[in-house]
Amino acid sequence: MNYLVCSNTSTSLTLKKIYFTFLFLCFAAITFAQTGTISGSVKTSDGNAAQAVSIAIKGTSKGTLTDQNGKYLIRIKPGTYQLTAFLIGLTKEEQTVEVKSGENATTNFILKESSAQLNEVTISGRNANKVNDIVAKMPLKKLENAQVYSVVSSEIMKQQGITNFDDAMRNIPGISRTWESTGRSGDGASYFALRGFEAQPSLYNGLPGFTNGDLDPADIEEIQVLKGPSATLFGANFVGYGGIINVVTKKPYFTTGGEITYNTGSFGLNRISADVNTPLSKTEKIALRVNTAYSTENSFQDAGYKKTFFFAPALVYQANDRLTFNFMTEILQEDRAVAPVFFNSNRADPLTAKNLKELNLDNFQSFTSNDLSIKNPRFNIQGQMQYKISSQWTSQTVISRGSAQSKGYYGYIYGNDYGSNEFSQYIHKENQTSNTTDIQQNFNSDFKIGNLRNRLLIGLDYFNRNVIDNGTGYALMRMVTPQGAISYPNPAHPVYTTQNSVDSLLAGSGASHSNTSNSSYSAYVSDVINFTPSLSAMLSLRADYFDSKGEKSDPTDNFHQFALSPKFGLVYQPVLDKVSLFANYLNSFLNVQPSQVSDADGSNPHIKSFKPEHANQVEFGVKTNLFSDRLSATVSYYDTRVANKVTPIVGNINDSDQRGKVKSNGFEFDLNANPVEGLNLIAGYSHNHIQNISSNGNDFYTEQGRAPGGQGPQDLANLWATYKFTHGSLKDFGFGVGGNYAGVYKVIDNSVTGVFELPSYTLLNASLFYNADRYRFSFNANNITNEKYYIGYWSVNPQRPVNFTASMAFKF
Numbered sequence: 001m002n003y004l005v006c007s008n009t010s011t012s013l014t015l016k017k018i019y020f021t022f023l024f025l026c027f028a029a030i031t032f033a034q035t036g037t038i039s040g041s042v043k044t045s046d047g048n049a050a051q052a053v054s055i056a057i058k059g060t061s062k063g064t065l066t067d068q069n070g071k072y073l074i075r076i077k078p079g080t081y082q083l084t085a086f087l088i089g090l091t092k093e094e095q096t097v098e099v100k101s102g103e104n105a106t107t108n109f110i111l112k113e114s115s116a117q118l119n120e121v122t123i124s125g126r127n128a129n130k131v132n133d134i135v136a137k138m139p140l141k142k143l144e145n146a147q148v149y150s151v152v153s154s155e156i157m158k159q160q161g162i163t164n165f166d167d168a169m170r171n172i173p174g175i176s177r178t179w180e181s182t183g184r185s186g187d188g189a190s191y192f193a194l195r196g197f198e199a200q201p202s203l204y205n206g207l208p209g210f211t212n213g214d215l216d217p218a219d220i221e222e223i224q225v226l227k228g229p230s231a232t233l234f235g236a237n238f239v240g241y242g243g244i245i246n247v248v249t250k251k252p253y254f255t256t257g258g259e260i261t262y263n264t265g266s267f268g269l270n271r272i273s274a275d276v277n278t279p280l281s282k283t284e285k286i287a288l289r290v291n292t293a294y295s296t297e298n299s300f301q302d303a304g305y306k307k308t309f310f311f312a313p314a315l316v317y318q319a320n321d322r323l324t325f326n327f328m329t330e331i332l333q334e335d336r337a338v339a340p341v342f343f344n345s346n347r348a349d350p351l352t353a354k355n356l357k358e359l360n361l362d363n364f365q366s367f368t369s370n371d372l373s374i375k376n377p378r379f380n381i382q383g384q385m386q387y388k389i390s391s392q393w394t395s396q397t398v399i400s401r402g403s404a405q406s407k408g409y410y411g412y413i414y415g416n417d418y419g420s421n422e423f424s425q426y427i428h429k430e431n432q433t434s435n436t437t438d439i440q441q442n443f444n445s446d447f448k449i450g451n452l453r454n455r456l457l458i459g460l461d462y463f464n465r466n467v468i469d470n471g472t473g474y475a476l477m478r479m480v481t482p483q484g485a486i487s488y489p490n491p492a493h494p495v496y497t498t499q500n501s502v503d504s505l506l507a508g509s510g511a512s513h514s515n516t517s518n519s520s521y522s523a524y525v526s527d528v529i530n531f532t533p534s535l536s537a538m539l540s541l542r543a544d545y546f547d548s549k550g551e552k553s554d555p556t557d558n559f560h561q562f563a564l565s566p567k568f569g570l571v572y573q574p575v576l577d578k579v580s581l582f583a584n585y586l587n588s589f590l591n592v593q594p595s596q597v598s599d600a601d602g603s604n605p606h607i608k609s610f611k612p613e614h615a616n617q618v619e620f621g622v623k624t625n626l627f628s629d630r631l632s633a634t635v636s637y638y639d640t641r642v643a644n645k646v647t648p649i650v651g652n653i654n655d656s657d658q659r660g661k662v663k664s665n666g667f668e669f670d671l672n673a674n675p676v677e678g679l680n681l682i683a684g685y686s687h688n689h690i691q692n693i694s695s696n697g698n699d700f701y702t703e704q705g706r707a708p709g710g711q712g713p714q715d716l717a718n719l720w721a722t723y724k725f726t727h728g729s730l731k732d733f734g735f736g737v738g739g740n741y742a743g744v745y746k747v748i749d750n751s752v753t754g755v756f757e758l759p760s761y762t763l764l765n766a767s768l769f770y771n772a773d774r775y776r777f778s779f780n781a782n783n784i785t786n787e788k789y790y791i792g793y794w795s796v797n798p799q800r801p802v803n804f805t806a807s808m809a810f811k812f
Contacts, residue, residue, distance in 0.1 A: 035075045035076060035077055035078075035101070035102075036075075036076065036077070036078050036099040036100050036101055036102060036103050036104065036105065037073060037074065037075050037076070037099070037103075037104045037105070038057075038073070038074045038076065038081075038083065038097055038099060038104070038105050038106075038107055039071070039072065039073045039074070039104055039105075039106055039107075040071070040072060040106050040107040040108040040109070041066070041069070041070045041071045041072075041108050041109075042055075042066050042070045042071075042072070042085050042108070042109045042110075042111065043070055043108075043109070043110050043111070044110070044111050045110065045111065045112055048070075048253070048254065049066075049068070049069050049070030049071075050066060050070045050087075050109075050111055051066055051067065051068050051069075051070060051130060051131060052065050052066060052087070052129075052130030052131070053065065053066045053070070053072075053085055053086070053087050053109075053111070054084075054085070054086055054087065054628055054629055055072045055074065055083065055084070055085055056083075056084045056086070056628060057074065057076065057081045057082070057083060057084075058081065058082040058083075058084060059081075059082070060076070060081070062074055062076050062576075063577060063578075063628070064576075064577045065129050065130055065131070065141065065577065065629075067131045067139060067141075068131045068133060068139055075533060076099055077099070078099050078100055078101045079098075079099055080096065080097070080098045080099075081096070081097055081098075081099065082094060082095075082096055083095050083096070083097050083107055085109040085111070086628075087111075093109045093110070093111060093112075095107050095109070129141050129142050129143050129577060129625040129629070129632070130142070132145070132149075132224075134205065134206040134224065134246060134248065135147060135149050135224065135226055136233070136457075136526065136528075136538070137206065137233050137442060137444075137457050137459065137526065138444050138455055138456075138457045138526065138528070139444070139455075140455070140528065141577070142623060142625070142632075143571070143573060143577060143578075143579075143580035143623050143625060144528070144536060144571055144573075144580070145569070145571070145582075146538055146568075146569025146570060146571050146582040146583065146584040147226060147227065147228060147230075147569065147584055147586065148226075148227040148228065148619065148621065148634055148636050148638075148668070148670075149224055149225060149226045149227060150172045150173060150174075150224075150225045150227070150634075150670055150684075151222050151223065151224050151225075152168045152169070152171045152172060152222060152223040153221075153222045154217075154220055154221055154222060154250075156168075156171055156682065156720070157217055157220070158776070158778075158807075158809075159720075159722055159736055159767060159769065159778070160720065160736070160765070160767060160780060161263065161265075161767065161778055161779075161780030161805040161806075161807050162217060163217065163263050163265075163269065163271050163295065163805065164214065164217065165190070165201065165214060165215040165216070165217055165220075165223075166180065166181075166190050166214075167782075168217065168220075168223055169192060169223070169225075170718055170740050171682055171684075171718060171720060172223075172225045172684070172718070173668050173669065173670045173684025173685060173686045173716065173717075173718060174194065174195055174227065174666075174668045174684070174686035174688070174716060175192050175193065175194045175199070175225060175712075175716075176192065176193050176712040176713060176716055176742060176791070177190055177191065177192050177193075177791055178191045178192060178193050178198070178710055178712060178791055178792060178793040179191050179341055179791060179792065179793050179795060179797050180338075180797070181212075181213050181214045181338075181376075182338055182341065182410060183212055183213050183334075183336065183338055183374040183375075183376050183406055183408070183410060183430070184212065184406060184410040184430060185212060185406040185410075185430050185432035185434070185467075185469065185471065186212070186432070186434065186467070187200065187212075188211075188212035188213060188376065188406055188410075189201055189202075189210075189211050189212060189213065189214070189215075190214070191710070191793055192245070192712075193242070193710060193711055193712025193713075194225070194227070194240060194242030194243045194245075194712075195227065195228070195241075195242035195243060195638065195640065195664055195666065195688055196242060196640075196664040196666070196688045196689075196690030196708075196711040196712070197240050197241040197242035197640075197642075197664065197690075197710075197711070198240055198242075198710050198793075199240040199242055199243060199244070199245055200240070200245065201215055201245040201247060202238035202244070202245065203234065203238060203244055203245065203246040203247065204246070204247050204249065204328075204330075204380060204382065204400070205246075205247070205248060205249060205328070205382060206234070206246060207382055207398060207400035207438055207440070208237070208238055208400055208402060208436050208438045208463065209247065209380050209400070209402060210238065210402055210404050210434060210436055211332075211376070211378050211404050212376050212378075212404045212405065212406045212432075212434070213332070213334045213336075213376025213378065213404075213406075214306075214308070214334060214376075215247065216293055216295075216308060216310040216332055218273045218275070218291045218292065218293040218310050218312065219249050219250055219291040219310070219312040219314075219330060220247055220248070220249065220250070221248045221249060221250045221251070222248045223245065223246070223247055223248070224245075224246040224247075224248060225243060225244070225245055225246075226243050226244040226246060227242070227243045227619075227636075227638070227668070228242070228243055228584070228586040228617045228619060228638060228640070229241050229242075229243075229586045229587050229588030229615040229616070229617050229640065230243060230244050230586060230588060231542065231544075231565045231587060231588035231589055232524060232526075232540050232541065232542045232565045232566065232567035232586070232587055233459075233524060233526065233540065233542070233567070235461060235463060235520060235522055235542070235544065236520070236544060236546070236563070236565075236588065236589050236590055236591060236612070237463055237465065237520060240588075241588050241615040241640060241642055241664075242640075242664070249312070249314065249328055249330075250275065250289060250291060250314065251289065251314060251316065251326070252277055252287035252288055252289035252314050252315060252316040253277060253287060253289070254279050254285055254287050255277070255279065256277065256278050256279065256812075257277050257811075257812065258274065258275045258276040258277050258289075258811070258812055259274070259275050259776075259809050259810060259811040259812065260272075260273070260274045260275075260809065260810050261273045261274075261275075261776075261807060261808065261809040261810075262807070262808050262809075263805055263806070263807045264805070264806050265780075265803065265804050265805035265806060266300075266802075266803035266804050266805070267297060267298045267299060267300050267800075267803065268296065268297055268298035268305075269295075269296075269297045269805065270295070270296050270297075271293060271294070271295040271296075271297075272293065272294055272295075273291070273292065273293035273294075273295075274290070274291070274292050274293075275289070275290075275291050276289070276290050276291075277289040277290075284317075284318075285316075285317070285318035286315070286316070286317045286318075287315070287316050288313065288314070288315050289313070289314045289315075290311075290312070290313045290314075291310075291311075291312045291314075292310060292311045292312065293308070293309075293310045294308070294309050294310075295307070295308045295310075299337075299339070299366060300364070300800050300801060300803075301339055301363070301364050301365065301366035301798075302364055302365060302366050303337060303339075303366040303368050303369050303370050304336070304337050304338065304339055304366050304368070304370070305336060305337050305370055306334070306335075306336035307334070307335045307336065308332065308333065308334045308335075309332070309333045310330070310331070310332050310333075311330075311331045312328070312329060312330040312331070313328075313329055314326070314327065314328045314329070315327045321388070322387060322388040323385070323386070323387050323388075324385075324386045324387075325383070325384070325385055325386075326382075326383070326384040326386070327381075327382070327383050327384075328380075328381070328382045328383075329379075329380070329381045329382075330378070330379070330380045330381075331378070331379055332376075332377065332378040332379075333375075333377050334375065334376040334377065334378070335373055335374075335375050336373060336374060336376075337366075337368060337369065337370045337371075337372060337373045337374075338368070338374060338410070339366040339367060339368055340367055340368060340411040340412045340413050340425065341412045341413070341793075341795050341797065342361065342367070342412075342413045342423075342482075342795055342796050342797065343412060343413060343414045343415055343423075343794055343795045344359060344361075344415065344416075344423075344482075344748075344756065344795065344796050345415045345748055345753050345756065345794065346414060346415025346416065346417070347415065347700045347750075347753060347794070348415075348700070348752070348753070349415075349417060349418040349752075349753065350418050350752065350753055350754055351748070351753050351754040351756055352416055352418055352419055352420065352421070353482075353756075354754055354755075354756065355756065355757065356758070356759065356790070356796070359482050359796065360482055360483060361482040361483075361796055361798065362482060362483050362484050363788065363798035364798075365482075365483075365484045367413060367425060367480055367484075368411070368497055369497035369498065371497065371498050371499050372408075372409040372411075372427075372497055372498075372499065372502060373408050373409065374406065374407065374408030374409055374410060374430060375405070375406075375407045375408050376404070376405060376406060376407075377403075377405045377407075378402075378403070378404050378405070379402065379403045380400070380401070380402040380403075381400070381401050381402075382398065382399065382400045382401075383398065383399045383400075384396065384397070384398045384399075385397045385398075392445050392446055392447045393443065393444070393445045394443070394444045394445070395441075395442070395443055396440075396441075396442040396443075396444070397440070397441050397442075398438075398439070398440045398442075399437075399438070399439050399440075400436070400437070400438040400439075401435075401436070401437050401438075402435070402436045403433060403434070403435050403436075404433075404434045405432065405433045405434075406430040406431070406432045406471075407430060407431055407432075408429070408430055409427060409428070409429055409430070409499075409502060410427075410428050410429075410430050411425060411426055411427040411428065411477065412425075412426055413425045413426075413480060414426060421481050421482070422479040422480070422481055422487065423479065423480055423481070423482070424476055424479060425476070425477045425478050425479070425480050426474045426475065426476055426477060427474070427475060427477040427495075427502055427505070427506065428471060428472055428473065428474045428475070428506070428509075429471055429472040429502075429503070429506050430471045431469070431470040431471045431472075432467065432468065432469040432470070432471055433467070433468045434465065434466070434467045434468075435465070435466045435467075435468075436463070436464065436465045436466075437462075437463070437464045438461070438462065438463045438464075439461070439462045440459060440460065440461045440462075441459065441460045442457060442458070442459040443456075443457070443458045443459070444456070444457055452529055452530065452531060453529070453530035454527055454528070454529055454530075455527070455528040455530075456525075456526070456527045456528075457524070457525065457526040457527070457540075458524075458525050459522075459523070459524045459525070460522070460523050461520070461521075461522040461523075461524070462519070462520070462521055462522075463519065463520045463522075464517065464518070464519045464520075465517070465518055465519075466515070466516070466517045467514070467515075467516050467517075468514070468515050469512045469513075469514040469515075470511065470512060470513055470514075471511070471512050472506045472509050472510065472511050472512075473506070473509035473510035473511065473512070474509065475505050475506055475508075475509040476489055477495045477502065477505065478494070478495055514551060515551065515552045515553070516548075516549070516550055516551055516552065517548075517549045517550075517552060518546065518547065518548040518549060518550075519546075519547045519548075519549075520544055520545065520546050520547070521544075521545045521547070522542055522543065522544045522545070523542070523543050524540065524541065524542040524543070525540065525541055526538060526539070526540035526541075526567070527539050527540075528569075533573075533576055534572060534573040534574065534576055535571070535572050535573075536570075536571045537568070537569065537570050537571075538567070538568065538569035538570075538571075538584075539567075539568060540566065540567035540568070540569075541564065541565070541566050541567070542564070542565040542566075542567075543562075543563075543564055544562070544563045544564075544565065544589075545560065545561075545562050546560060546561045546562070546563070546591045547560045548560065548591075548593065559593060559594050559609070561591050561592075561611075561612055563589045563591070563612050563614070565587045565588065565589055566585070566587055567584070567585065567586055567587060568584065568585040569582065569583070569584045569585075570582065570583045570584070577625065578624065578625055578626055579622070579623075579624050579626075580622065580623040580624070581620075581621075581622055582620065582621060582622075582623065582636075583618075583619065583620040584617070584618070584619050584620070585616070585617065585618055586616075586617045586619070587614065587615065587616055587617075588614065588615045589612040589613060589614040589615070590612060590613040590614075591612050592610040592611065592612055592613060592644070592646060592658075593610075594607050594608060594609045594610065595607070595608060595610075595656070596608075597654055597655040597656065598654045598655065599652065599654065599655070600651060600652040600653075600654060600655075602654065608655075608656070610644070610646060610658055611644050611658060612644065613642065613643070613644045613645055613646075613658075614642070614643060614644060615640055615641065615642045615643075616640070616641050616643075617638055617639065617640040617641075618638070618639050619636055619637065619638035619639070620636065620637060621634065621635050621636025621637060622634070622635050622636075629674070630673060630674045630675060631671075631672075631673045631674075631675070632671070632672045632673070633669070633670065633671045633672070633673075634668070634669070634670040635667070635668070635669050635670075636667065636668055637665075637666070637667045638664075638665060638666060638667070638668075639663070639664075639665040640663070640664040640665065641661065641662070641663055641664075642661060642662040642663075642664075643658075643660075643661050644658040644660070645658065645660025645661065645662065645702060646658055646660065647659060647660040647695050647696045647699055647701075647702045648696060648699055649696055650696045650697040657696070659694050659695065659696060660692065660694060660695050660696075660702045661692065661693045661694035661695075662690065662691070662692055662693065662708055663690065663691060663693045664688060664689070664690040664711075665688075665689055665690075666686060666687045666688035666689060667686070667687055668684070668685070668686040669683075669684060669685045669686070670683075670684045671683040671684065677726055678723055678724045678725060678726045678734070679721070679722070679723045680721070680722050680723075681719075681720075681721045682718070682719070682720045682721075682738075683717075683718065683719045683720075684716075684717065684718045684719075685715075685716070685717045685718075686715070686716045686717075687714060687715050688711070688712075688714055689714060690707060690708065690711045691705055691706060691707060691708075692704050692705065692706055692707075692708055693705075698750065698751050698752050700750050700752070700753065703749075703750055703751060706749045706750060706751070707746050707749040709747075709748070709749070709793065709794050710793040710794070711745075711746075712742075712745060713742040713743045713744065713745040713758075713760070714743050714744070714745075715741070715742070715743030715760075716740070716741065716742055716743070717740065717741040718738070718739075718740050718741075719738045719739060719740075720736060720737075720738035720765075721736060721737055721738055722734055722735070722736035722767070723735060723736075724769075724771065732770055732771055732772040733769070733770050734768075734769050734770075734771065735766070735767060735768050735769070736765075736766065736767035736769070737764075737765070737766045737767070738764075738765055738766075739762060739763045739764040739765050740762070740763045741760070741761070741762045741763075742760060742761055742789075743760045744757050744758070744759060744760050745757065745758040745791075745792070747792040747793070747794060747795065747796070748794060758789075758790045758791070758792055758796070759789075759790075761787050761789035762785075762787065763782070763783050763785075763787055763789070764783070764784045764785050765780070765781065765782045765783070765784065766780070766781050766784060767779065767780045767781075773811065774810065774811050774812070775808075775809065775810060775811065776807070776808070776809040776811065777807070777808055777809075778806070778807045779804070779805075779806050779807075780804065780805045780806075780807075781802070781803075781804050782800070782802070782803050782804070782805070783800060783801060783802045783803065784802060785802075786801050786802040788801070
């Protein structure tokens with residue numbers, strides 16, 4: 001049994017810095033004069049709680065936002081005030097209230113709009129300080145949370161005509177795609193670089209939602225990208241060191257509504273989707289929401305296609321004021337032909353082509369055919385029971401069950417011998433199913449001990465993953481050049497890009513018959529302590545026991561590990577609900593399987609156990625929410641250290657140790673603004689520097705002073721601006737313009753192979769739209785300047801040229 005211990009000097013110094021900063025802020029907290037309070041609730045015309053509504057006091061800087069229950073609380077000196085409840089784009093409601101010293105004045109509001117109308121406004125990306133109950137697994141406003149996170153709403157995706165998940169990520173600072181979904185087993189979803197580390201979408205509503213293929217945007221309410229190591233609350237099974245990608249699905253509501261949308265565009269895009277919501281009872285609060293989509297699309301290359309069918313029903317049953325049940329199901333059928341990833345190095349010899357010009361890759365070559373397809377069916381179901389035990393305690397019981405499959409052909413093109421222009425193309429037939437089960441029990445409480453407010457989370461988590469693999473082995477299919485020339489290892493028996501030809505080749509490659517299982521048993525606790533309304537600290541800890549049964553037929557490969565994952569946060573709001581100064585310490589870990597090692601000559605074979613890898617991050621910055629929710633910004637600097645990475649020992653390729661260390665630091669800026677009526681801005685910039693700081697020799701993956709690979713460009717920028725006319729003859733018409741910049745990217749960085757850089761690029765996108773109460777029409781152009789650009793993960797992956805999308809929607 002191994003234990004995760006944060007014992008390095010830098011971590012100890014960092015914890016001391018946080019400790020002394022915490023003490024300084026505690027002693028700096030001021031004593032407030034005697035005040036009174038105003039509290040109350042805001043509901044919509046159909047009786048539902050109105051979240052994220054601004055409550056402002058005229059003539060003062062005082063104000064707040066309603067929480068997820070529509071409630072609010074403001075502390076203010078005695079006097080008579082004019083109180084306003086409003087949400088940008090909706091009607092204001094005003095009331096006069098008298099506040100007496102040491103007393104509470106209750107003022108409730110009922111907005112004329114329904115919950116559906118309210119939802120349409122809140123998803124637009126405004127009200128950035130609204131309560132979020134997933135990021136911290138407890139209800140916290142953004143300015144109260146010491147962790148940094150960014151959000152893409154469904155409204156933004158509609159504005160940009162987005163029909164696939166990957167394109168939505170261009171609105172998030174600090175993240176870039178390194179390759180598209182391959183469909184291969186285990187990790188076939190798209191890869192992203194986040195703060196220099198790899199990340200994949202793997203959480204749905206904060207629960208496991210693995211996929212080997214693409215995600216369909218039809219059921220997405222918003223995408224949340226949590227920045228930094230986050231194992232303390234979410235575990236080590238689906239967490240990258242740079243952060244987490246979490247998808248929040250659409251929820252039913254208690255009125256009738258929805259929309260039907262048709263998209264068409266470049267490369268044969270045709271997509272029809274529907275979002276329908278309806279109450280199921282006139283006497284009880286039961287509602288059903290169904291999202292579904294069918295899509296077909298070709299590739300910009302000479303082969304490649306994608307066909308998907310998506311169906312996602314969701315049901316809510318509010319049994320009474322204290323008990324609510326939520327159920328969500330997603331079924332995705334995906335069939336496609338995928339271009340193989342082009343790895344331009346064998347990771348051992350010096351690079352023959354040291355840049356793109358020398359490589360001379362033909363971007364329109366797919367190196368495959370539509371006959372070599374792969375299917376990625378996916379099923380995911382979640383159930384949640386929310387029970388209000390008392391005015392202070394709430395219970396949440398959640399169950400998640402998922403199944404992701406890979407069935408079909410997966411291949412890749414791998415490096416060349418030094419001086420050769422020929423690359424090896426390998427092929428393999430996938431037949432794998434990954435089943436996951438997750439059960440969580442969370443208790444949330446909001447109570448006071450003396451004058452200290454405590455928001456407490458206590459949780460238990462059980463996770464199990466079972467993987468059944470019956471795929472074939474890999475076989476060398478042919479040799480190709482970057483320009484598309486083909487040769488065969490055995491010219492007398494060429495292998496063509498057809499199923500029959502490839503199946504004949506793979507018949508002699510062997511087959512896997514594997515059935516593995518592992519489980520995690522975890523407990524976690526988190527407490528947000530308010531020393532004053534403006535000063536709070538978060539203290540969190542996870543205890544995680546990992547139990548791997550390995551191959552079910554082989555009891556000798558079982559192993560287990562234990563890890564502790566702490567998390568600390570400190571928040572000081574000099575202007576309550578408007579300006580937040582924060583600092584955090586976050587942790588993640590990765591369980592490392594034992595492996596067989598031996599001496600350099602092969603003698604003394606034995607099993608070596610390893611400690612878990614672990615990552616520790618320190619971050620600090622500022623969050624703002626100013627001018628009545630019209631300007632929201634986050635600026636932060638972070639430093640992340642990863643230790644215990646397994647690296648080969650110099651002089652003995654048969655053995656490894658854990659001296660590998662990585663350092664990643666950088667800063668990010670995230671802006672969301674509504675400076676004038678009708679104008680919305682989203683902008684961001686990030687800079688990251690990552691390198692190995694300890695390794696064994698010139699190992700390709702861990703060489704000291706070099707980039708570890710897959711880290712993405714150092715510099716990223718994003719911008720999207722829309723303007724919608726709100727008056728006159730052009731009312732409801734609008735336009736959008738924006739784009740993305742990515743700096744130079746060292747896709748290969750090693751003293752033996754050399755350095756291969758992907759050049760910087762700038763993309764320009766634009767949109768024209770008409771968005772009225774019942775109809776929405778839009779035309780989007782992407783990569784207008786037809787920029788020739790590439791992404792990669794030790795690879796060179798050409799990206800789409802200029803393309804267009806037209807959308808038509810009927811809303812009801």
